[in-house]
Amino acid sequence: VASRRGIVGGGLLAASTLALATAARASAAAERGTGDLGIVVERASGSVQIIETTGCTALGRITGLGDLSHASAVFSRDGRHAFVFGRDGGLSKLDLLRGIVAKRIVQAGNAIGGAISDDGRLVAVGNYEPGGVRVFDTESLAPVADIPATYGPGGTARSKVVGLADLPGRGFAFSLFEAGEIWIASVPPNGPPEVRRFQDVGRQPYDGFVTPDGRHYIAGLFGEDGLARLDLWRPELGIQRVLQGYGRGEEPLPVFKMPHLRGWAVAGGLAFLPAVGRHELLVVDRRDWTERGRVATHGQPVFAVARPDGRHVWVNFAHPRNDVVQVVDAESLAVVHAFTLGRGVMHLEFTPRGEQVWISVRDLNRVEVFDTRSLARIASLPVESPSGIFLTARAQRIGF
């Protein structure tokens, strides 16, 4: 905008200087829609690649983002900016149209993901150290609120925060690992955050998410079997425990990697959950959260993600069986296809209407793109140690 205004105003020299500077920085085209953009995290090099899903190409790389192990991202409501949460507490605001870091702060010593408010004004980060949630203005990254995750006698201990998700009404839900609590907070435009605490939710909640319909917040428990569920329409009912014995069975197996809860698939009237430590998906009735069946899988599932039309659930697996992706039919519960892609299948992301899926294959240094109908590979992009893949369409969904 600045450069265009400059030209129109007649300042040709200034304008061309600006344009040159911009062009030098810009690896993405400036004038284009943002609905088909996304980023792929290059974990080992602290960088991301900007990708687009119409031609299935990479538009450029942004470097200097710090420790991106377990990094995730959310997007501004206009789809232009990505907010990347690094493990080292870094919060980077990326301009996807110009291919640059618009702003970057290091807001904590150790962090684990974040969320953006429904009105797009607030970006919140869940921190391990110091334990709590910090909230920033999405425009400036200036601090807006600090919510220390205090607990214990006198409230002097600080708990790690996990499973941070956005709620309607400038709200956020998150879990306190050591404290065994779930908090929901809303951050009004003026005034301090309003926090509601739920105690004794179960031992060591290790991740949490909001169901796709926005109704429930669910936390997984590391310290015991089962899940903690909060009805966001009726929080006064408190925490309910569901799926006791969730996935572990009578003889627990060694757990190579705790499944990611954020990936849980909802398809038709069912939800598909990675069992903990077993080569199975649990099939759960969405209405009453009772188990309806199990699907035997290739390994310990990490992500189980529903194709957006709900017909198929795509699953990746923990080390050492992390070279395969399986496709499960949500009606017959049969595994209908399996791909062997290479070691280190880290993440998968569907385009919002489900016609493509993008899959990170870390040890091949490639992201593979498949047509989800024909199951044909339609693109293969060189990406350094790819992990998380995040598309701007997430900006349009609650809980992402």
Add this chain to the structure above:
Amino acid sequence: VASRRGIVGGGLLAASTLALATAARASAAAERGTGDLGIVVERASGSVQIIETTGCTALGRITGLGDLSHASAVFSRDGRHAFVFGRDGGLSKLDLLRGIVAKRIVQAGNAIGGAISDDGRLVAVGNYEPGGVRVFDTESLAPVADIPATYGPGGTARSKVVGLADLPGRGFAFSLFEAGEIWIASVPPNGPPEVRRFQDVGRQPYDGFVTPDGRHYIAGLFGEDGLARLDLWRPELGIQRVLQGYGRGEEPLPVFKMPHLRGWAVAGGLAFLPAVGRHELLVVDRRDWTERGRVATHGQPVFAVARPDGRHVWVNFAHPRNDVVQVVDAESLAVVHAFTLGRGVMHLEFTPRGEQVWISVRDLNRVEVFDTRSLARIASLPVESPSGIFLTARAQRIGF
């Protein structure tokens, strides 16, 4: 892009000329994200206004779009272009970043809405005259396929097409008014469309839509009570009739306006349907499509739209009670709020995460924007005889 390349290449004069030409045409800023854009149809003047939901402002007007009564729109996968379907068969491709008509054709004599394929390559229009569906390339608007809605002895009669919606796999579903049929078609990248016909679905289907989970296509019937439902996962089961006697009750009342089916609200485990000719919403169990209750409303509902988190359903009404919007709690089924806004409340559209709702008030020549939590009005925009409001987030959803 062209102007930026020109500058970088050193052609300053050419660049500035290009930039000036662009600026003269552009009422919207060129370099911005598109995820928060939308259009409002100005029905009487054959124009649309481009709006954005971050600052809640109008960015400009595009004129010359023909007869926009009952006009609707879909969006390109990148959110940059809107495809506007006019009643006169006009199909206009609008560039929202430049604020111009990128391309325009008149593809039939009388048309009623359209859809865009999941891969974004095809735009389909449902036509009254000549009855059928025509499919165009979204880039060029060149014709790709023509599907005449033939029926009757020898297949010589042509039926009006209504209720056109996209399906996964470059597919479309639509209903044939006079023929009483539902067709699903897919248009492969090479080769002719593959069409599957379902006959005797009921008399005079007048509108249809795909449920938000992408599972069912539902057609409303003008000629009889009840609805026709097709399970898109198992089309071999054929058409099932649901909700016999839907909404009319034992003594049908005069119907001032058939409700729009595309607006049906799904909230929690329930769907909320405008009853036909009665001052009621039907509350239906999504699982088995049985009636669970009714909500008494201010008038004959036209649109019943769920806030994206499903907690509230907002409803507008047919003439002569079309000055009011009511808000229904999806859990208690109580009317929790009513607004009197002025005559001719034509349409309402939520931002994708539900924090705002945009409402057209035709006779006030205004679009009103409300905060859906506080219910406070946060903006009021002058728009000439506003009717449909469509946000680019629709590009990211199946069946929109």
